[in-house]
Amino acid sequence: MKIYLLKRKGRLSQENEKKGKSRKISLYLAYHYGAGQKREYEFLDLYLYEKPKNRLEKDHNKDTLQLAETIKAQKVIDAQTTAHGFVSSVRSKVGFLAYFKKLTEKRFDSGGNHGNWLSTYQHLHDFREGKDIAIENIDDRFLESFKEYLLTCKTRKGKGSGKLNQNSVLSYFNKVRAALREAYQGRMIKENPATRVKSVKSAETHRQFLTLEELQRLARTDCELPILKKAFLFSALTGLRFSDVKALRWENIKHSETDGWSLQFTQKKTKGAEILPVSEQAIKMLGEKGNPEIEIFDSLDYSAWNNLKLREWVIEAGITKKITFHCARHSFATLQLSMNTDIYTVSKLLGHRHLKTTEIYAKVIDKKKIEAASKMPQLI
Structure with a gap:
């Protein structure tokens, strides 16, 4: 895999152009996995001035480029470490909620499956009261606690006070297990704690169909x-x-x-x-x-x-x-x-x-x- 640091010019409205404002350039990383493979892009939320007007803007561009190159270098080391079978110390400290949210966004075009991932993320967010946790700190106790939370929490739909049905609990808990499995396969964690925790039993349901x-x-x-x-x-x-x-x-x-x-x-x-x-x-x-x-x-x-x-x-x-x-x-x-x-x-x-x-x-x-x-x- 090769990683490139690229630039993209931002749009400038006519009004801002008349005011003499400078166009900004966005910095992002492009991941090339080889011929015929889908490329991935990661925007760094870092920006340069297209035409720096003073010393302050020039220094900003210099420092920002240096930071972007440092991030790129760390990503390259991270990729090489993972390729040789080692768990990345940087990636293992990624927040689990942030990681899960990214997986959810990747499933945007998958219809109802995306909805299930989104609902799971919302329950994770509520369970953690908005506080993220490093993926390396996810353990058996965390999973058992989250399972118990799902079994006792109220549904997020409507104004009702009913609990989640058994199959919703199963679906949401399995999404977390799937995320951890993906993290383990991606060398983000040394072991997958989900393999030691039992899932939730499914309830028999009536599947609606048309004759x-x-x-x-x-x-x-x-x-x-x-x-x-x-x-x-x-x-x-x-x-x-x-x-x-x-x-x-x-x-x-x-x-x-x-x-x-x-x-x-x-x-x-x-x-x-x-x-x-x-x-x-x-x-x-x-x-x-x-x-x-x-x-x-x-x-x-x-x-x-x-x-x-x-x-x-x-x-x-x-x-x-x-x-x-x-x-x-x-x-x-x-x-x-x-x-x-x-x-x-x-x-x-x-x-x-x-x-x-x-x-x-x-x-x-x-x-x-x-x-x-x-x-x-x-x-x-």
């Missing part, structure tokens, strides 16, 4: 946001998560005479490379092929506004269920199982790493079978 007839009604019903309708139905036909639908590009869509259509992509959530066979119906729903490097659902956002329009569309179709975008993925799974696709295949189609995750859908189908059996009319 084939309900999906057909949605397909026949107009939605105020056509791209939302197209994305939701595409998810129901493929089982893709919102984050993977959002990131989908035309270059990810492949076709062969023998195997038909497929999507070749990297899952946003698991980072696993996937080859997902899809139907011609799903591909036709995408419309005319565009620029291979542009996101197909470029204008699709995960927002409260889109969630509202989704609910309005569902109601307009005469469906009373509480439906979220993720229910499209649930619907795909339950439909596949109801059509007797074996659970192992469904697990692979969903990109699940563990069959146990897919078994939740099988339980839903079993309940539907019991309900169907109980509807049989009396013969005697």
Whole structure:
């Protein structure tokens, strides 16, 4: 990896330009991981005067550049230390809340997953009363205390005084475990304390889904946001998560005479490379092929506004269920199982790493079978 110190000129309004104010230059670091690898950038919150007018501004530029070079040198040493398998003494002192917030921001395009990370960060912030703690100081006691806090704290939603449900506690605690796992893999800590602390037991929940007839009604019903309708139905036909639908590009869509259509992509959530066979119906729903490097659902956002329009569309179709975008993925799974696709295949189609995750859908189908059996009319 190579690290470069770069400069970016700031914008100066016409009003400030008329006043004779000097344009400022922002300093930032660019991390180059090699050919074909995504580059990362870190802004240092350090600025230079583009045209220093006096000795004071010149001294400021000199001192600021020296500070930036020192930061860069430390980052280079840090990278070399990590590359040789040693834990960085500098990175281990990074505040855990600040680190967790950065991980949360990296997941901005992942829809509901970002919302879960953000909620976890807010609970961490409340738990610590806004005070950060060095990541090297996170230990078993901290994790047990945070777990206890989650099990007893009140929900942040609305004005209610109810406690968090069991699965929210599980989700939030697992986000902290995931952050520590990432820190350990990044050589920020010598050991991962989360491996010694038991997680929270999950509670069995009812996963809301749409039947084939309900999906057909949605397909026949107009939605105020056509791209939302197209994305939701595409998810129901493929089982893709919102984050993977959002990131989908035309270059990810492949076709062969023998195997038909497929999507070749990297899952946003698991980072696993996937080859997902899809139907011609799903591909036709995408419309005319565009620029291979542009996101197909470029204008699709995960927002409260889109969630509202989704609910309005569902109601307009005469469906009373509480439906979220993720229910499209649930619907795909339950439909596949109801059509007797074996659970192992469904697990692979969903990109699940563990069959146990897919078994939740099988339980839903079993309940539907019991309900169907109980509807049989009396013969005697």
